[in-house]
Amino acid sequence: MTHTCSYLRLSLTDRCSFDCFYCGAQKKEAFLSDREYLDVGELERLARLFVGLGIRHVRLTGGEPLLRAGIHDIVRRLAAIKGLELVSMTTNGFALADTLAARPFVGLRRLNVSLDTLQRGRFRSLTGVDGLERVLEGIRAARQNGLTDVRINVLLVRGFNDDEIASFVRFGLERDLVIRFIEYFPTQKRRQAFRSLYVASADVIKIIETTFGPLAPEGSDPLSGPAQYYRLSCGGPRLGFISSVTHFFCSGCNRLRLTADGKLFPCLHTEHYADVGTLLRAGRIDDVANLIAQTAEAKGRYNKMTCSRFFEMSSIGG
Template sequence: MAWDKHGRWIRYLRISLTDRCNLRCVYCMPEEMVFRPRAELLQDDEILLIVQAATEIGFNKFRLTGGEPTIRHNVVNLVRAIAAIPGVEELTMTTNGVLLRRLAKPLAEAGLQRVNVSLDTLDAGKFQRITRWGRLEDVLDGIKAAEEAGLTPIKLNAVVVRGYNEEDVVEMARLSYEWPWQIRFIEMMPFGDVATFARNAVVTTQEMIARIEAALGPLRPVNGGKLDGEARLYRLEGARGVLGFISTVSQPFCASCSRARLTADGKLRLCLLRDKEVDLLTPIRSGISLEELKALMTAAIWEKPWGHRLDEDVIPVARVMSQIGG
């Protein structure tokens, strides 16, 4: 198993399949984003080698991210190949949902188990403002297709940004009355080119909860208030679904972190909010063996930092969110 020096078992790898996206969300990437040449990004066989190495050192959970993972060429075949690797117990995806209407069923048939869909508002005008050109109906159609394909339980991820959608948390929370989903509200994180903007745009979990309770009544903790991954779960009276709150800024959950991230250009990143990375792509293209790759990854994981340092105003600036996979 892969342990870090703080005694945490690191078993969950988030794999960015591309740095590209078909939207330009204000908290994720600049509107005029410059992407890396495709030759500098991980190819399918390189991703599969890293997944094999990861399973052999104890990873069992894998999440495909981006950019937007569904725009990667041949993504269904790649999902099928990853799902077939021994030791892959959980295979999920975070997506903006735009292409799920046609991809949900083939992805499910290929072995994808469930999806998290990014949806920050139910207001079409605000959605377009946040994404810069997205159409809300495309995402809603995609969520419906994911439900029909069995990519469940569905989780909706709403990044709450002051001046954009802080008032929309109430309508998002109402969805839990009708649907058995986990609707997750995420504090915006200061990052890369949007760090200064993000610092001023953070809406804390406490404010989100206050808005929801003022409109819909008290929230009851689920699981005794224990973390479900990175979210604390609550339920409204009579609701089918639950609400999750991810408090990266105001209430960090670093002590229970079990994650590592693989960037689209082949860097192993041990903390989302720390810039230190270990290059895997260059050694792979230089002919590193599977055993050597496992040793490289194990050594990197051992040095995983205890946590981010946002409380000390240490802001990651080397990349924007879309290059890492969130």
């Protein structure tokens, strides 16, 4: 690949157990049917092609990936692909404890849990589910099952949870969890009201340093996304910041996105995609490989500075 793409975000389903306003997972007019989903064999064949073209990290997303039947088998078969260095997953954590109780994941090296509030009432109002304790139980279960790299994604929304910044830092320190603060970047209609809801990473850092002392920068993780990491002078786990609004990181983006039915997007914000799933099911493997390479090489033309479309995050895997 001419454009360096080492990271594939692979959506396993467009369904979710939550109904957060910024994602709209339960407000879609139509959902994919089971027969439209790429099956585990198709996912594995595609992943092998991606790895052959330079992908080294596959993140399983949704919707909510734990809703996908056969999730353990999907993780195991992807993790066994030679040359794939990292298989990770982003989950809302609601079904995590039950999923791990069924059996542990084989080959899953990193887990990101989306958790935007530590207050039960706020959690219920955001998600539509009284499920905070189940998510916390899932996080505990993940650590007990040997998942040492667990990261908490906190999407900050002004006026909703921006008063919980210090609480999340303490939560991470007490449980040895990486906390990642994300600037809210609206993905639905670009209304001014939505634009005003983000909390700048620089302001979050000031709040943290006022309470906990100075932060030392540690840069980004190889093979991963745009998060910039810092560490408190007192030690403990790192803190991450994803500055979707105040720092456009398009020029350094290394990600491709594949939907659950096999549509490959070079950027979250573009309407342009390559339908590699249909080609795969037609047995046109060489054409699939060529189309993946072409999409990656054209990636520089598609970014959120030049593209804007109406879409729901749950349809493309975050």
